[in-house]
Amino acid sequence: MWVALNAWLNHEQVLVEQAAGNDAMNLTIAFEAHIQSVVRYADALVQDIREDVVEDPNDFEEVVREELQVYGNMIAQVAVINAAGRLVYSSLGPVTGNVDLSGREHFQVHLENPSQDKLFISKPVLGRVSGIWSIQFTRPIVDEGKFVGVFVISIPINFFTDFYRKINVGPSGLIALVGKDRIPRAVASKSGLNTTLDGIVLSQDEPYFDNTNPAEGLYRGASAFDRVDSLVAYRRLEHTGLIVLVQLSPTDYLSSFNERRQFLLFSATVTSALLFAFAIFLYFVTRQHLGNTAALKQSYSALRQLVSVDLLTGARSRGDFLEALETEFSRAERHGTELSLIWLDLDHFKRVNDTYGHPVGDTVLSQVTTLCNGVLRAHDVFGRLGGEEFGVILPHTNGMDALDVAEKLRKIVEKAVIPTDRGPLQVSISCGVSSMLPVGDSPSQLIVRADDALYKAKHAGRNRVCAAYAGETMRSSNKPVDSKT
């Protein structure tokens, strides 16, 4: 998101800069046209009235009055200087005293080159008679090849600056009319650089003073006036020795873009913060969920353990035992291996309870389990089926071997002396053994047959092992096998 936003903002900024550059260049074209028309008009006026100074001096003042009635707001003064540099005529009123203008630059230029009838545009000068800052447009007055003076039309600097101020170049921008002599003629800006230009000479390093540069251009750099970073467009007016400048401040033309950028950056920051907060939230929720899942798994496994184990004896619970029988039966079927089942029951256990009490009975049940587990292999399954009845699953075991195992169990219990709170006790067990048939058998049928065999063992006098009926894989007769007679 940030990369895309950054790329978009950079692209937008380039577009805004380009638009500002176009605006500045267009403004210089308009100002050039304005200056050219002012210069053309001023020069035409100079040449028109100058003729009357020599040819019709009597009508001269009348001609001046008529022209001023038409263009009076633009002209501060019409003046004539004689060959000695003295003011001999001013449209502002009768000339009194000796006003020596021989030091003016225009007088010197025309005095030295009387044959060059060329318009001279002065630097801003403070009028001795008018008392205002103006730019003077002058030509030499020559009579029969002889220099007789200088004709002057003064246009007040305000004429330019008032016009420039009407153009909006932003709070920090400016418009300037500068001479190639590096002296500004008029500058207008909202920041105060208006008419007080006395003594200002711009740096020679400005690109528009370099004649090797194009006559019009646009660049970004420090302003010649206040050294502030600016976008500067210029046009050189080659025949007049003037340059028009439009200077725009990036602070102005980028202000609305910067506001938009700040808003977008703020929005992106808020969005990022929200996304980050959401990610953190998700992280904690997920972690909690995973924690809960792990805890649940632990509880489930503990619960499963509880359910799968008989709490009194530690043998497999009935449910778990029957499930294990299903599993082992399927496996034996799949692999074609043998499987046997022993169903065993404590003999006359009721008497133990009745004689010594229930707690002693519990001890006996627990001890018998321990004794049986001691005999069995690791992969045999010993489970409590309920009360004093137990079962043993014997994978990979045929009927004969299962009978041997049952016999071992019977013997170890028979021989054992079980310590109890009421003194040592001896008990016995009866076992029924069944084995998986090669075909058409099931876990429940295997149980039924083992239970039947157990019933036979009980019926035959207890403390003995009986096999199920003939037809099973174990070798047995139709009669129950009694391991103890």
Ligand SMILES: Nc1nc2c(ncn2[C@@H]2O[C@H](COP(=O)(O)OP(=O)(O)OP(=O)(O)O)[C@@H](O)[C@H]2O)c(=O)[nH]1
């Ligand atoms: N102490 C104790 N006794 C139990 C438990 N479960 C069952 N019993 C007892 O086991 C006895 C089983 O008695 P019966 O079913 O009559 O069997 P038996 O006395 O062992 O006689 P045969 O099985 O015929 O030899 C009952 O007295 C039950 O109360 C147990 O968890 N703890």
